[in-house]
Structure formats: C-alpha cells, structure tokens
Amino acid sequence: MNRWMYPGTFDPPTRGHLDLIRRAMPLCDELIVAVADNKEKNTLFTLEERLKLTEKAVVGLDNVKVLSFNTLLTEQVEKLGVSAVLRGVRAFSDFEYEFVMALTNRKLLDRFESIFMMPSENYIYLSSSLVKEIREYGGDLTPFVTAPVLEMMTEMGKGPVT
Numbered sequence: 001m002n003r004w005m006y007p008g009t010f011d012p013p014t015r016g017h018l019d020l021i022r023r024a025m026p027l028c029d030e031l032i033v034a035v036a037d038n039k040e041k042n043t044l045f046t047l048e049e050r051l052k053l054t055e056k057a058v059v060g061l062d063n064v065k066v067l068s069f070n071t072l073l074t075e076q077v078e079k080l081g082v083s084a085v086l087r088g089v090r091a092f093s094d095f096e097y098e099f100v101m102a103l104t105n106r107k108l109l110d111r112f113e114s115i116f117m118m119p120s121e122n123y124i125y126l127s128s129s130l131v132k133e134i135r136e137y138g139g140d141l142t143p144f145v146t147a148p149v150l151e152m153m154t155e156m157g158k159g160p161v162t
Contacts, residue, residue: 016123037070056148
C-alpha cells in the first residue's frame, strides 16, 4: 500500500492545508493527516480540538485518516508503514526549513522520503499563523478556513468578531 503522511500542527487547519490534502489524495492509496502534539508550540487549540477541527475538515474524503502523534516523525513513519511524508512549501524559507528537516529525518531513518508540494496559487500565502492574526483583529476568516473550522472557532469565541 502506498501510504503517505501529512504531519503538522494544524492550529487551525486552513483551506491551504485542505488544498494539499485534496491534491495529494490521487497520488497515494491512503493519506494520514497526523496532528502533532508539539509541547514547544504555543497553540491556540488543544490537541483534541485540533483533531476535531481536522476531522471535520476532511469529512467525505475517503482515503484520508486523521490521527495524532507525540513522538519523532520517523517513529510514526515506521509504525504506520508510511512510504512518504507530504510537506507543503509556500516560499523559499519554507523550502529551506523543510529541506533540513527532510535530511535530518533521513539520517534517523534511511528510507524516509519527503514529497514537497506547493499550494495552489489561491493559498500560496496562507498559514495558520495568519488566520490567528486575522481573528485577533476581528477580520473575516471565511476565505481562509472551512465552514466546520469557522463554526468551531465561533462556538469557542475565537471566530469572527461581530
């Protein structure tokens, strides 16, 4: 089975994340969206909330699974039999960071493969950090997140300011 993993913090998942997921789906038999429990990142949402948001964002996508992890990525790749790890690259700075991470992961696990994909043109600028900043200043999040994410953010008092 050609199983890929798309790891990230997804705080929150954006339309850019969903764009990469949809474009990667036909390239693999199964895509695992792996929500990282990274204690060093100061996330807006808890791991459970990010899992729920991500699960809602991928409803109806048949070959996509969502799970969480709190280990080295290479351990998850081994445990789940992942053949490649998908990484989104928006700009040269993303590529430089991801390139170093890919080489480091390959040192830890010889068979580690990274697939770099650029987001669609409509989402090349989009990041979870940008979504959080727009929210902080009361901006409209509709163009940047899916309806389930917007709904959950609103329910939690973190949605658009009215």
